[in-house]
Amino acid sequence: MNVMYFAWVRERIGVPSEEVTTGAVTVADLVAELSAREERYASAFADVTALRVAVDQELTTFDAPLAGVHEVAFFPPMTGG
Amino acid sequence: MAVVVQAESFDAGAELNAFSDGAGVGAVVSFTGVVRDTDGTLAVMEIEHYPGMTERAIAGIVDDAMARWALMDALVIHRHGTLLAGDPIMMVATKSAHRADAFAAADFLMDYLKSRAPFWKKETTADGSAWVDAKEADEDALARW
Numbered sequence: 508m509n510v511m512y513f514a515w516v517r518e519r520i521g522v523p524s525e526e527v528t529t530g531a532v533t534v535a536d537l538v539a540e541l542s543a544r545e546e547r548y549a550s551a552f553a554d555v556t557a558l559r560v561a562v563d564q565e566l567t568t569f570d571a572p573l574a575g576v577h578e579v580a581f582f583p584p585m586t587g588g
Numbered sequence: 589m590a591v592v593v594q595a596e597s598f599d600a601g602a603e604l605n606a607f608s609d610g611a612g613v614g615a616v617v618s619f620t621g622v623v624r625d626t627d628g629t630l631a632v633m634e635i636e637h638y639p640g641m642t643e644r645a646i647a648g649i650v651d652d653a654m655a656r657w658a659l660m661d662a663l664v665i666h667r668h669g670t671l672l673a674g675d676p677i678m679m680v681a682t683k684s685a686h687r688a689d690a691f692a693a694a695d696f697l698m699d700y701l702k703s704r705a706p707f708w709k710k711e712t713t714a715d716g717s718a719w720v721d722a723k724e725a726d727e728d729a730l731a732r733w
Contacts, residue, residue, distance in 0.1 A: 514636055514708035515719050564641035566704070580638060580706075584722035587666065587707035588621055588678060588698055 508573070510537075512551070513582035516558065519551040534560050534579065535569040551581070559584055589654065589662045591646045593637065595669035600679050607663050607681045615687035617694040619680045625673035629713040635677070637668040638706035649700040653682070656696070657689040664697065666707065699729045 511524040531537035538555060541548040552558070555569055561580045562571050573579070592598075600620040608616045623633050650662050659682055666678040680697045684690040709720040 511638070513638060513706070514710070517636075561638070561641055561706070564638075564644055566645075580641070582638070582706065583708065583719065584727070585703055585706050586709045586720045586722050587705040588702035 508576055509578045510541075511578065511580040513580065515583055516551050516581050520547050529573075531573055533569070533573060534562065534567070534571050537573060537579065538569065538581075557583060589647075589650050590664070591643055591650060592663075592665045593639075593642050593646070594665070594667060597667070598665050598676060598679065600676055603663065603665065603679060604681060607661070608683065610660060610683065612685060613660060613683050614685045615690040616681065616683045617687070617690040618682075619694055619698055621677040621679070623671045623673050623675045623677055629715070630673050631712045631714065633671045633673075633675075633677075634710045634712070635668045635671065636708045636710070637666075641706050642666070642668075645705050646701065649697060649704060652700075653693045653697050657682075657684065657693040658686075659684050659689060659693050662693065662697065664701065666701070666705065668707065696733055699726070699733065702726045703730060 508527055509524055510527045512520050517523050529537055529540055531540050538552045542552045559582055560567060560569060562576050563578050604618050646664050650664060653662055661683050663681040671677060680694050682690045682693040703726050710717055711720060
């Protein structure tokens with residue numbers, strides 16, 4: 508699946524998006540898997556309460572399932588308007 | 589309804605005039621957000637967004653407003669990219685037969701665009717760059733609706 512990062516999450520991880528092959532069942536599993544992979548992920552995901560997640564471009568929660576999902580995006584709370 | 593997400597600037601007055609036409613229109617409400625330079629040190633404001641989700645999220649918010657109030661139309665313009673102090677960032681306009689619907693819907697649209705449309709602001713001053721933190725008050729404002 509395509510995993511995207513925005514704002515300071517993108518800066519901390521160092522790429523705007525990447526293809527990730529994963530068997531993660533939920534968003535939280537994916538976060539744990541990435542965090543275990545490298546320090547830059549662990550640093551970005553250190554406090555998930557400071558983050559929001561969208562699955563296939565819909566805001567959701569970290570317990571959302573990933574079966575059949577094409578795109579997951581992580582970002583800080585939005586500051587539009 | 590119209591949802592426009594663009595890097596280019598826009599002329600809020602011209603947009604408002606074009607939007608205000610229509611048979612039976614009795615009230616037009618608009619809001620224009622402008623890049624604020626609170627203490628005179630802002631060099632640039634960069635606005636990042638999530639192409640695709642941005643348009644979808646805004647259209648969903650506008651659909652909610654159209655379902656909730658007796659609106660004839662609604663317009664949302666939101667910019668991304670590099671902006672300077674005083675530049676227009678975004679604009680919301682609503683029109684209806686009577687003012688209560690137009691005012692309430694515009695207020696609702698602004699509250700939701702602040703916290704539910706995927707934009708992120710970064711301010712650069714002589715001291716460096718920093719992402720603008722979301723305010724708890726903005727999240728709390730959603731509870732009004």
